[in-house]
Amino acid sequence: MAVPRGPAPDADDARTAASNEDLTEAWGRVRRRLRAELGEDVFSSWFGRLECDGLVAGTARLSVPTRFLKSWIESHYADRVLAIFKAEHPAVSRVAFFVRGAVAREVPTVTRVSEPAQAPVRSAAPAAARPRAEEARETTTEKPAASDLTDDSAANALDPRLTFSTFIVGRSNALAHAAADRIARHEGGAPLYNPLYIHAGVGLGKTHLMQAIAHEAQERGKRVIYLTADRFMYGFVASLKAQTALAFKERLRGIDMLVIDDVQFLQGKSIQQEFGHTINALLDAGRQIVVAADRPPSDLEALDERVRSRLAGGLVVEMSPLDEELRTRILSTRIAAVQALHPTFQVPEAVIAYVARVIATNGRDLDGAVNRLLAHATLTGAPLTIETAEAAVRDLVRTRDPKRVKIEDIQKLVAGRYNVSRADLLSERRTAAVVKPRQIAMYLSKVLTLRSLPEIGRRFGGRDHTTVLHAVRKIEKAVGEDPALNEEVELLKRMLQE
Numbered sequence: 001m002a003v004p005r006g007p008a009p010d011a012d013d014a015r016t017a018a019s020n021e022d023l024t025e026a027w028g029r030v031r032r033r034l035r036a037e038l039g040e041d042v043f044s045s046w047f048g049r050l051e052c053d054g055l056v057a058g059t060a061r062l063s064v065p066t067r068f069l070k071s072w073i074e075s076h077y078a079d080r081v082l083a084i085f086k087a088e089h090p091a092v093s094r095v096a097f098f099v100r101g102a103v104a105r106e107v108p109t110v111t112r113v114s115e116p117a118q119a120p121v122r123s124a125a126p127a128a129a130r131p132r133a134e135e136a137r138e139t140t141t142e143k144p145a146a147s148d149l150t151d152d153s154a155a156n157a158l159d160p161r162l163t164f165s166t167f168i169v170g171r172s173n174a175l176a177h178a179a180a181d182r183i184a185r186h187e188g189g190a191p192l193y194n195p196l197y198i199h200a201g202v203g204l205g206k207t208h209l210m211q212a213i214a215h216e217a218q219e220r221g222k223r224v225i226y227l228t229a230d231r232f233m234y235g236f237v238a239s240l241k242a243q244t245a246l247a248f249k250e251r252l253r254g255i256d257m258l259v260i261d262d263v264q265f266l267q268g269k270s271i272q273q274e275f276g277h278t279i280n281a282l283l284d285a286g287r288q289i290v291v292a293a294d295r296p297p298s299d300l301e302a303l304d305e306r307v308r309s310r311l312a313g314g315l316v317v318e319m320s321p322l323d324e325e326l327r328t329r330i331l332s333t334r335i336a337a338v339q340a341l342h343p344t345f346q347v348p349e350a351v352i353a354y355v356a357r358v359i360a361t362n363g364r365d366l367d368g369a370v371n372r373l374l375a376h377a378t379l380t381g382a383p384l385t386i387e388t389a390e391a392a393v394r395d396l397v398r399t400r401d402p403k404r405v406k407i408e409d410i411q412k413l414v415a416g417r418y419n420v421s422r423a424d425l426l427s428e429r430r431t432a433a434v435v436k437p438r439q440i441a442m443y444l445s446k447v448l449t450l451r452s453l454p455e456i457g458r459r460f461g462g463r464d465h466t467t468v469l470h471a472v473r474k475i476e477k478a479v480g481e482d483p484a485l486n487e488e489v490e491l492l493k494r495m496l497q498e
Contacts, residue, residue: 023060026089027052033084039452045267045302046073051100058093060085063100068234070097158226162211168333170326173205176317180209183288184216193315195279195289199296200319203362206292207261209319213290214259222256229265236274249274253281257288263311264293264300276307283310299406322363328356330363334370345377351389358390358397369393405448405496407459413496414441426461440489442468443475448496 030052035043046069053061062081064070073081074097085092164184169177176198186192200206214226227235239248252258258278266272282289293300297312322330335347351373359365372392377384415422418437425438438460445456446468453465453472460468479486 023052023055023089026085026092027060029088030081030084033088034081035450036452037080039455040450045265046077048265053100055089055091058091060089060092060095062095062097064097065100066228066230066234067099068230068237070099073097158211158214160215162208163215164212167205167208167212168326168330170323170329172320172322172326173200173209176200176206176209176319179315179317180213180290181216183290184213185220186288187220190286191288194283195291195311195314197297197311197314197316198290198292198319199294199316200292201294201321201362203364204319204322205363206319210259210261210290210292214257217257217288223254224257224259225252225255226259226261228261229263232260232275233266233268233271236271249278252278253285255282255287257290258282259290261292262294263291263303264295266303269304272304272307276304276310279307279310289314295404321360324356324360327359327366328352330366331356331370334367335373338370338374342374342378345374347373347384351384351386354386354389355393359393361396365396368396372396407445407449407451407456409496410441410444410448411460413492414444417492428461439471439475440492442471444489444492444496446472448493 031043031047031050034047038047049065049069050073051063053063055061064073078095078097082092082095085095164177164181167177179193179196180198183192183196198206198209211226214224218224235248236245239245266275279289291311296316296318297303297308300308300311331352335345335352339345355366355369355373359369369392373384373389376382376388376392380388382388411422411425414437415425418433418440420434420437424434425441427434442456442460445451445459446453449456451459453468457463457465457468475489479489
């Protein structure tokens, strides 16, 4: 008698792959809806690093890098996330939030040079407090004390690989490197360039420099605290709950150097006030402050204006995108590091040159390219050529991100083109000479920025989001009916994006 056979393994694999693909697509839609409903600032601050790690028995497992983010999202947005997820994926009945584990991976342990790529998730918690198991653990009942920040040593929050000796210097980052090195090695006298503010896009090396400063200053006997914005927020909130806020404040004010990374994620009025008080106290006491963010101080629109002013009062340095020469050097260095573990891994110079030319985004994508080349060489056993490299890194090759347009830029340009003042656009004036350019400016703000309708309304004199929606719809209809206006609006778009 024949025994019934189950589905072939490849059928199971196909169903699993299809299910994973459905979940990935649904999660992408959830993120887009959250961004549209909450606005870019809120989404970037709280949901930018939220990831969907799978669906188990109807429960969508969502992970974040820090306990503070987990607690905040659960308290403020859990119901909304669940409602949107259920609408986008019928198999989801509940969501569970947990903190990702900091699990080191083989290749990045030897290849991180300019900016950590595919590294363990940068948790703001000290390494000793991070989960060690590969399966991230729930942390609902875990309540670390605010005294986590009272250790004289910054090493417990630093990656030992991110030092000045492993940072590759090129034209795009030479000024930032020189300023960081001077500050870290400065002995005696008043602090230099205080505060030092470094800003750069993702994967360009700012975190590497921040940690290198902390490493070097600490080795010279200075009392240094290195924190991400997440960790600062968590420490402050935890100290309030534990009624140790005074000790938290005194500890931060009793150091020689404060290094704050990812300051663009700093949220909350009371937290921003405490951050501002800390900066003022340290500056007044002649202590060094170093800050990193993904944009200049003037663009941190969610941050208190007084804090932005203090941050802009020192030396502000931008780290530009990596040029091709620097990308080539980074690739060569990281490939050499991988070869220490895989001696048979050989990459021709022509392939390195090709990859450095087509991947013009950031250091993390360069790390991804090295990993893909290694996988191809290891799994196929075939020598690497430009053709095989092209196939291996195809998903990493993308066009350069468009210029980030600010609402202030739109208002200034439109006001100038229509001979009105920016103050007129923000005023209550209802004359035709002001209403039309105001509506055009609102329309351009909606199509060229990621700001929500309520945020755009606030930036146009505190108007309601329905007023912005009316303006957007009116201009959309007008440009479809009036070729001259359409040409005029398209010209404004090009001028703003160039």
